Amino acid sequence: MLFSYLADELEDLETAGLRRHRRMxxxxxxxxxxxxxxxxxxxxxxxxxxxxxxxxxxxAAQSAAARYGVGAGASHLVSGHSVLHHELETALAAFTGLPSALLFSTGYMANLGIVTALAGRDDEIFADKLNHASLNDAVLLSRAKFTRYPHLDFAALEKRLAASRAKRKLVLTDALFSMDGDIAPVPELLALCERHDALLVLDDAHGFGVLGAFGRGILEHFGIASERIVYMATLGKAAGVFGAFVAGPVELTDYLVQRARSYIYTTATPPLLSAALSASLQLIEKEAWRRDRLRELITALRQGLKLRRWRLMDSTTPIQPVIIGANQETLAVSEALCERGIWVPAIRPPTVPKGEARLRISLSAAHGIEDVAHLAAVLNELESAA
Structure with missing residues (x-):
């Protein structure tokens, strides 16, 4: 058979506990x-x-669909750029406190567009080893020199920045790391970038809407601003809809319109999504109780878990990972939770390092304290029985 080698590889993934399955x-x-x-x-x-x-x-989505239809019909640079896209970009710039914002279809496409437009063969990119795959793939496509540093090891990063003779330097990092739940100390990173004349690209996919008093993300969380920062956030997580945006100086977003291939050569998102996102921004800003509830839930979960063999990672965010270690055991625990009516995903390599398979618990303001207490009780019981 033509694809028999693929069947063999799939069988190997199954044996290693690494094959993934979709659920409906x-x-x-x-x-x-x-x-x-x-x-x-x-x-x-x-x-x-x-x-x-x-x-x-x-x-908001229904009203916009009735007026503007469902599909955008073309790329932004042809005829797909709706007044709703423009209004959302204006609102996102104001919301983040940055001069300009540019919509992308997804966070993956935004990162590809940023990095490949801003760096090339003569440049060097420095990336945290736990960065999201989209940032790593973007570096490979850019053809710049790819230098990775150990997770949050800024002494190593500074040494590599100081040794670089590249024409341009970019430092890429997740703002809130999606599998560990820890937050990058952005002020320290920015100081390094200023010292070594590098741009700082922040992927705030999991911080936007969650961090900061008004949910404006990592920049509000630390109270920082700099023209050296290229800010990216997604709109399908805390914002509840779909898409992503890049924000920064006007020259940056204007340049990306001209050079970011993942922006230029794709159909614009449906305008109705922009209408829904404009409504979402208002709720993110006004309803601080949602972030307050998240903090309550995080505290309740961390106090309720009494783990001895498994390890709850140190996180103050809605991402609360429990390290189990072995792939098959992690899958078994995830399945045992499912049997009890609780869905927590098993995250395995290559998404996380080998030997650090985990349950990735994601909390939402939609949860109640009783939901978290139930999860903690079941996990404590499963660990005791293991």
Whole structure:
């Protein structure tokens, strides 16, 4: 058979506990969801603020669909750039406190567009080893020299920055690391970039909407601003909809319109999504109780878990990883949770380092304290029985 070698590789993945399977969601996102005909208490969504099924977002999308239709029909530079896209970009710039913002279809495409437009063969890019795959793939496509530094090891980063003779230097980092739940100390990174004349690209996919008093993300969290920062955030997680944006100086976004291939050569997102996102921004800013509830849930989970063999990672964010270690044991625990009506995903290599397979618990403002208490009790019981 032509593809028999693929079947062999799939079998190897299955044996190693690394084969992934899709499951069928039959309900909106929420604290409780229906998957393959069964209801689960869900701790596996990035819908951190519980906005993915909010009536105000649904109404905005429906109204926009009635007026502007469903599809954009073309790329932004042909005829697909709607007034709703423009209004959202203006709102995102104001929301983040940055001069300009540019919409992208996804965070993956935004990172590809940023890095390949700003760096090339004569340049060097420095990246945290735990960065998201989209940043790593972007560096490879840019053809710049790719230098990775150990996770949050700024002494190593400074040594490599000082030794570089590249024409341009870029430092890339997740702002909130999606698998560990820890936050990059951006002020220290910015100081390094200023000292060594490098741009700092921040991927705030998991911080936008969650961090900061008004949910404006990592920059508000630390109270910093700099023209040296290229800010990217996604709109399908805490914002509850879909898409991504890049924000920074006007010259940056204007340049990306001219040079970011993942922006130029793709159809614009449906305008109705921009309408829903404009409604989402208002809720993110005004409803601080959603972030307050997240903090309460985080505290409740960390106090409720009494693990002895498994390890709860040090995180103050809605991402609460429990390290189990072995792939098969992690899958077994995830399946045992499913049998009890709780959905927590098993995360395995290559997404995380070998030997650090984990349960990735994602909390949402849609959860109640009783939901978190139930999860903690079941996990404590499963570990005791293991």
């Amino acid at each position: 969601l039959e309900s909106p996102q929420g604290a409780r969801i229906v998957v393959d005909g069964r209801e689960y208490l869900s701790f596996c969504s990035n819908d951190y603020l519980g906005l993915a099924n909010h009536p105000a977002l649904i109404a």
